[in-house]
Every structure is written in structure tokens, then in C-alpha cells.
Amino acid sequence: MNDLTPTREQRTAALEGMGCKRKRVEDIRFTQGKGNYVDDVKLPGMLHGDFVRSPHAHARVKSINTDEALKVPGVLAVITAETLKTVNLAWMPTLAGDVQMVLADGKVLFQNQEVAFVVATDRYAADDGVSKVVVDYEALPVLVDPFKSMAPDAPVLREDLAGKTTGAHGPRKHHNHIFEWSVGDKELTDAAFNKAEVTIKEMISYHRTHPSPLETCQCVCSFDKIKGELTIWGTFQAPHVIRTVVALIAKLPEQKIHVISPDIGGGFGNKVGAYPGYICAAVASIVTGKPVKWVEDRIENLTATSFARDYHMTTEIAATKDGKVTGLRVHVLADHGAFDACADPSKWPAGFFNIVTGSYDFPVAHLTVDGVYSNKAPGGVAYRCSFRVTEAAYCIERAMDILAQKLGMDPAELRLKNFIRREQFPYHSALGWEYDSGDYHTAMRKMMESTDYAALRKEQAEKREAFKRGETREVMGLGVSFFTEIVGAGPSKNCDILGIAMFDSCEIRMHPTGAGIARMGTKSQGQGHETTWAQIIASEIGIPADNIMVEEGNTDTAPYGLGTYGSRSTPVAGAAIAMAARKIKAKAQMIAAYKLEVHEDDLEWDIDGFRVKGLPEKFMSMKDICWAAYNSVPPGMEPGLEAVSYYDPPNMTYPFGAYLCVMDIDVDTGVYKVRRFYALDDCGTRINPMIIEGQVHGGLTEAFAIAMGQEIRYDDGGNVVTGSFMDFFMPTAVETPRWETDFTVTPSPHHPIGAKGVGESPNVGGVPAFSNAVNDAFSFLGSTHIQMPHDYWRNWKAAKSLGVLG
């Protein structure tokens, strides 16, 4: 060694491994407009498809006349349900065990439902054709309010289910009933309520909203008649699942289906499911023999492909007088729209809503969920959250505040009193989960100290007195939220999609010169996987992250994976990467031992290579081992250096965090100002702090949008009244608050690198923080719960109903 020999610190830094704020690989192309999104795919002879959609929310389709449309120059075909029936594709299975019309078959069940698919030489001609298709409708009574879905005289929506008393998830109670899901011990919970000193009960609604990524859902389907092969470029968060679904429903051999997810312009859950556009484009390509592109416009996106939430949660907590919770009882009315197209693991009709006991040590709990149909768009996707986890977190976090109010306790103190304690982990919840790790008290106290919570409460008390004296017209709210997520679906023992276990995968292939490629079953939609996955490999095998290329989204080259959603990429695929890298390292150790002429056990790992114990000058770098793997492996060993891992996680991971929102609301106008928002996240081991904080900023912004105004709203006739970015709240840089981020680190004990996932935490924890701030602001005036979203108008209405507008 001499002065030029890099230090250990320099060697570690050169890897740009875990913990490093590595700049993103993706940005080089994205900042120059050189991304490759689905609408950028252009194939010779490519046609365009566009939908005729229903103006009615509920109507019988008496006839569809396509004669005039077919005369429009450029229009080649109009596909209807009758066309699709010839290939048995008029209906398709949903991920939730229901079936869904691909094109209207006899009736329509929601506004903007797909009725016919016009195929033309370009998008303008397709649109001309759409305007010439004549559909004769007979309007039927419309059902919008889920609380009326199971009324005895409610209109029959799903005539295809007539006589079916059992659905995919058990008995159906009514013609508009989908399932009842029950978890927990009813008897013990009822007993806890019977002897409770204090109880609260509130119907807490989480309104219907939409993920609305900036790029809509789209695809290009190209069927090669000679080879019998179908290639699909699509905005798919889970490309392998799409391939299998296509194989199953289109009866094509799976090896002849090539699914490619190129760059994706945001997903947030919108791009998990299979939509009629994909089926129609594929059929159109098979019929015409040409590639067919389908690109959703924004109005179609908001009104037809996969809403989120629409959960109406009647919530009760039993507690002692001094604020110890003794029981939780929740009934959810879940509005699924016209078809149950929820994107949940197959056995979980309400996702993981049974995380609703949250961060608290409830001795007993009981939960029931009733899913119902209505004349609204199908879906129920997890909009930047694990399956129904944000609904659950909102439910419990709002309810804890209501309990605090009833007890006259500070909401933070109530939480501290009821947290699961650090020594209770792994913790078995009353509703059946095993929480892996947590240190809630530390996180909460750090939040309270960092924000000087006590001083904020003091200021609030003073402002309230000033308000009562008529010296101000502003009310101040502190929104406390402490969430526990359940992410990383999931273990094969309880998670599958259409029978496929929810493992994930990584294949690493090292090249002779010390570079390599990692192929993944996941698919980034902005999360930066090309950057962070290479960082894990860099730390594991000592090859610089810059020398590792990460490839996702091609089902021909990638190992089978279940895709990216539900914050599952780091917990599941991140583990697969580490395990594949460790296989590489194990083989590398054998090669190094052979080359250094020692026994394997005499070697120790040292940042970027193996060193002989006690002989520091005898060292072989991973780079040199890569070369040796291709020319001088030990006798009997196969050459090459590659590995694949399919990782079936032993458990979910449970990220958590403590958030505080400080808000001022002018009661005369309802205008609010977010004065401060502090977010402390614990996602276990942190792979790239820059990307984590970027994810937190983005998730908080989506939480802000949802809590403060973003809603898919229907009028009584089933018309969507928030169908464009004019009406659907989409915050700009002006409205969006400034974010303060912080963290603690409590690694997951069962994950190879201790990471838990973070992308969705800020949405899960953020929504209750905003809503609790609004509710806290008004609470001293006598309100207990104001429903979201909290836009200016609703804030003004709340003030008015509380009698403070004079």
C-alpha cells in the first residue's frame, strides 16, 4: 500500500451503495425528452382505437348502429360486444373474482362505460367514427348512494348475477351485495363495549377519488399472424400478471405473448388492473392484422379506469376513563361501483383493511365489510397505498382524535398511552397481523420535540380564547397522525393474484469486465429503481452501482414478478436482489479461494473483494473475480457468474411514522393555510435518502390533494361532475405546502437488508394529518367530525353549521 492506495472510505464511496444520495440514472434521458413512454411507440401501419362511451349511468342498450361510422374515411372497424362474443371476450374476469363487461352487453352500468371500439388510421379519424356510432338507450333508474344499494326496492344492477346467492367471497345478501368480510372476535369485542367506561361512535367516510397519474392508461397491441404472437406495449405496473391474464382469457400460448412496459408516467395504482382498452386493442389487432394503439384521454381516465377509496366506515372505540383503549368495532360499507374490479390480492376482498387497529394495543377488535354495487365506475385500486391501508389508517387516526376529544385528552398523549410498546414486537394484532418491528414512542416524541408541539398547543389555546373574544376570525388546528402501514405483499401463505403467489424476483448476470445487468420482476413508474436497485447490488457485491444496469418491464427477459404497487418493490424485490447478489458472492468466494490458493473459510469480505484473513496483501477484487469467472474457475465448477432469486417474503413489513400538520382556517371564507407540515418516517434501512425524501414529498402532496378537495363526485343522475382537471383538484406549486421531513430507523428483522418500503407512507399518514388538523381547528366550537374533502366551501359550511358566521 502507498499514498495512492484508496482508503476504505474512498473504496466504499466509489461504490455508491446503500445509504448514498446517488443521483438518478433515469434523469439523463428524462431531462432531455428522451424517455420512451407508450404513446411514443410508433409502428408501421399502426391504427388507433377510440371508445364510444355511455352518457347514461344506467340504461338498456337497445341497439348499436355502426353503418355511418364505417363510412367515415379512415375508419376500418367498429367492435361491439357482439364482435367480442365471437372470441368469447365480451366479458373479462376481474382481479377480485367478479366479471366485467369489456363492451356494453345489453346494458350500461356507469357513465362513460365502454360501448363500442372504433378502429381507424389515425386518432382523429377514430374520433370522427365515434361521433357517428348511433346507440339507442333506454334509461333505467340510477343508484348512486351506496347506503341505498341494499334497500329492498333498489334497482337490480347486475342482471348477469341473477340467482347467484354466492360470490367469490361468500354469500350475497341482496342483488346489489358483493361480499361480507368479517375479521376478529365479535363476542369478546361486544363484551368489551358492554363494560366500557367510555365509547365513541362515528361514521367516517373516505370519499371516492382517483390516482390520476399524469400519463393516462394506454397500450399498443401488435399481433403477428404468421408467428401467432401478440406483443403489447402498455402502461402496466405488473407486466407479467398482464401476460398471464391475457394467456388465460385470450387462450393464447403464454410464450407467444410479449408484454413490454416501457417508461411509465406515474401509476399510483391506476395501472395495476386490466382495462377494456387493452382487450379491445388486442382484439382489433388480431382482427385487422395491424398494430393498434389505444390512448385514454384525461376525462376517460378520471371517469372509467379505476377510482380509489369510497369507504364508509362506522367506527366505535371502547376505552377506560383514563384513556386506555379496550376494544375496536368497525363496519365498512364499501362502494365498488358497477363491477368488483378491486386490485387486491385475490383472497382479500377488502385488502388489508384489518390493519385498522393501527399503532395501538387493542386487546380485542371486530371488523365487518360489506361490498356493494352502484352505478359508478368500477375499481377500488390502492391509490398510493397498500391495499385499503390508507382507508384503515384514516379510520383509526380520525377515531383516536374523536376519542381524545371526548376524554378531554391531548391527541398525542392518547396515542402515547396506547401505542404498542417496542418490547411487544413482533406484535400480534387483534385482527390477525404480526407486526415485524416498531419504536412508536421514540418516533412520536421526536416529532413532538422537533415541532415544539407543546408550544403549538399553547398558541392554539390562546388563539381560541382570542377567537371567543372576537379578536380574530381564524381558527388553528393541529393534525396529529401516527400511522402503521402493512406493505410488501406478500407471503405466499396468504397472498396471491389469480393463484400466483406474490413473490418477486431478480436475475443478476455479471460480465467479464466487472459490470453486470440486473433484471427485475418489478416496474418503476418514477420510483427510480434503475438507481436504487443498483445501489443494493453495489453494497452486496462490491461492484460500483454505475457498472450495474437495471432492466425492468420486458416479460421476455425479466424473471417472473408481480410488479410494483402496494410499496412491495423494496420489501419483496429488494430482498430478491440481495439474495441473488449473495448467491453471486458465494460463488465469487469459491473462485477467489481457488485463485488465492486458500480455503474459502480463510477469506473475509472487504468492501469490494475478498481478502485472506491475516494476510492483508492477498486480496482479489470482485472485478477480477468477474474476469476469472469466465476463464479460470475451480475444477468442476461451471463458468460464468450469474444468479436468480425468487423471494417469498416470510412476513409483510410495517413502516410507520409520526406526522403533524399545523393549519389556520378563516371561518368567514373557509380558506385554509397549511402553516407547517412535519413528516417523520421510519421505513427501516434507507437505501437512497434523496429518493426517500422525494417519495415523501410526492406522497404528502397527493395526501394534501385528497384530504383538501380531490374527489370523484356524482350527481343524483350518476353524472360525474369532477371529470377533468378543471373540477378535480390537482394542486399546483402555489397551493402545495412546504414539507419538512425527518426519520428514525427501525430495520425489519426479517428482511435481508432491513428495508420496509416508503413510497406510500406519506399518503397513508398524510390524509389523517390534514383531516385531523381541520377537525381539530373546529373542535372547540362543538364539532366532532367533519367529512372530507375539506375544501374552502366545505370549511365555510362547517363554520356556518357551527353557528360562528353571525
Next chain:
Amino acid sequence: MAKIHVTMKVNGAEVEGLVEPRTLLVHFIRENLQLTGTHIGCETTHCGACTVDIDGMSVKSCTMFAIQANGSDITTIEGMANADGTLSHLQEGFRQMHGLQCGYCTPGMIVRAHRLLQENPAPTEDEIRAGIAGNICRCTGYQNIVKAIQYAAAKAKGVEFKEAAE
């Protein structure tokens, strides 16, 4: 539909094409000129993903006909890099400050920020936020986009931007 001949300068090069009177400029740019960096996010002038620079103004190209741009001088994201092919201060700022995630709004955001800095080389944070209010980002929460623009403003003056990406 009868087609009309249009010519314009795009990223410094003279281009021409035949368009229908109803052809949107964004489709002419993306389909005819094959410059796919300009994106479509809403088709109603709200999101700004389609922003291009026309004769010194930021314009949402989804709400302008191609024939309306006849004879104009247009710069798209593909024309934003330095002449030697290196990233501009803005492009570098977006990367350094983690001002992008999915990348879909990024071209419009950078083209808009470019014009903003031409008009106001030293904007305050509030001026930056107001200046990009016509461009929606669903991923970043804007905080690092603001920093990316501040980074570029500092670099243009020849000073280092100290603030790290959050």
C-alpha cells in the same frame, strides 16, 4: 379533410408538413416531427406537460392548432440541451436536486422554467411557484423542482447553489 402546408422553425431547424386544419400542434410535433419529448397529460390546458416555447412565450401545445404556429419559432425539450450536447443548467438542476420522478411532466416543466428564467433571472421561491403554476407534477410535490430552478438561476450567475436535494 383537406390538408394545409405549414412551415416553422423547430429547435433551430426549418421544418414543414401537411396538416388538417384541426391538427393540434402537439400532435404535429409528436407525430409528424417525431419529437416525442413533448407530452400530453390532460388535453384541456391544465397540466402543462405539452408546454413548448413559441416565439419567446410558453405555450401549451395541446390547445393550439398546428396552422396557428405556421411561421413561428419553436423550442421543445429536445432543443434545451447545450450546443455541445451537455445538459443545460436547468436540466442539470433537475437531476442534482431530484426535481423529477416519473419524468412525464419534466419536459414541459423545463421548457416553462427556461422561459421563466429568461423573464426573471433571479426569481424568489414564490415567483418560481407562481411561474410554474401552469404545470402539474404528480410525483415530486414541487419542492425539489423549485430547488432545481434555483440551482439553474444560481449557475447562470456563475455561483454555486448550496442547497442539497431533500
